Amino acid sequence: MTAGLSTDAYAELRESVVTTIWNELDPLGEHIENTERIPYDLVLPVLRSCGAFGLLVPRAYGGSGLSVSQYLPILSEFAKIQGGIRAIVHVHNSFAHALSEIGSEEQKAEILPGAATGDKSLAFALTEPENGTGADLSTTARRDGDDYVVSGRKWLITNSDIASHFLVFAKTSPQEVSALLVPRDTPGFSIKPLPETMGCKGAEHGELTFAEVRVPTSALVGAEGEGQAHLERALEISRVFIAASSLGTATQALDLSLTYAQERVTFGKPIAERQAVQRYLAEMAIDVYALRGMLADAAAKWDAGRRIPAESSMVKQFGLEAVGRVTDRALLVHGGIGYTRRHPVERLYRDARLNWLEEGTPTIQYLVAARELLGGYTFDDVFDALTV
Structure with missing residues (x-):
């Protein structure tokens, strides 16, 4: 707790x-x-x-x-x-x-x-250019005496330009994934930037190359073969953090749209008085309100010492869908001028799209949630407690 x-x-x-x-x-x-x-x-x-x-x-x-x-x-x-x-x-x-x-x-x-x-600072080195997600890795860590020898490539690694250490996931056997801490200045380890992104400008998502990189066995996090469990635990709560990021962006887009709708006058009255715009604003508020509730539930469970595999994927997925809808409607409320950089909704719109990709794409979130539910996982006990 x-x-x-x-x-x-x-x-x-x-x-x-x-x-x-x-x-x-x-x-x-x-x-x-x-x-x-x-x-x-x-x-x-x-x-x-x-x-x-x-x-x-x-x-x-x-x-x-x-x-x-x-x-x-x-x-x-x-x-x-x-x-x-x-x-x-x-x-x-x-x-x-x-x-x-x-x-x-x-x-x-x-x-x-x-x-x-x-x-x-610690960066999370999982994603690879020629592989999928999770245990689908080509990077290897071969035991050699008192060292592990790491070989492979990672990319889209956020904070690669400022991280002092990298939590690297690699195969220590064909069936096992393990996690190792690799300092930035380790010989054979190189980092290069990737092209700039659509949104969240300035944050670096680099490409890492491990050319027979030696780290001591003390760099192993936990035991060999525990990498998948470490990966799942780290991503589980980090998905909640992505949903919280979606909430912040959505809330700001809603607030800016409420202000703009009351200030923008067409045909002699604010567009906030038009039913179509009111519906956009109400739909935006519904998404924000629902996401706040889901986040509060997931956070309370985690702080109580519970694992939340289904909740984390569901709130991450709902969050990215919600912030997508909210920023879509914010652009519609602002009209053509919102498509220019004169208004912050243009930046919020682009920034929000990173949330679709961080800590797993929508297909991964659906897979995890369905797998947990089909395995018998239940998540309604907190709601039941509230209604007693």
Whole structure:
């Protein structure tokens, strides 16, 4: 179970981070969109100063140790501004959190104190250019004495330009997937950028090459063959974080549309008085409200120490569909001018589309949810408790 911060300490931290988001980070958005680069010399010190890197790092290692329920509103707030900044915060916190749950005491002591301050960061190295998802891997880690020798390629690895360590998933036998920690400066390990993305500009999603990279056996996370279990646990909660990002983007799109609809006048009256526009706004609000409820349920279960394999995939899938619908309608409310960069809905529309791909595509979410349900998994006990 995760208790998180006390009410007063959390309120103080959240206010500090939110103020920093809007006063110091949001003004950098236009520059990032224009240059397609994040000015790390400006952004990273700001994220460090407000504690954004240590949100999910346990307090024993210098972080804030937030519960998931406490973290989601802060991540959602980041998703309202330029998407590249949100991607940095999301990936850093997601996999610092994962390491705190699956890493050895030595591994946690090596990485987490630096992760709390942003001096170190862990990236998630799973996706490969010639393979599918999960256990469909070509990267191998061969045992050689006191070392593992890692060979293969990964790509679309977010934060590859700032990560100090990479959680690499590789085959240690034809049937087994294992996870290893590979430091950035390991000989034989190279990183190169991929072309810029549609949205979330500035966040790097690089290509990694492992040419007979040697790491000590102490780099193994858990035991050989536990990589699939580590993968599933890390993605399970990270999918909830993606849904929270969808909520933030959708909420911002709704708020901007409500304001615009009341300000935009045609034929002598605000378009907010037109039934067609009112329906768009109501549909947007329904999606936002439903997603908030699903997130609260998933977070409460995780914080209570429960696994949520079906819920995480369902809320991730609903979130990406909801933010897609909401940003579609936001564009319709704004009309032609919303298709230009004069209004933020153009950026929100592009940023939201990354949510379709992070932590698994829709087909994966449907597969996981259906597999769990057909296996007898139930998820209605919290609702039943509320209605007693």
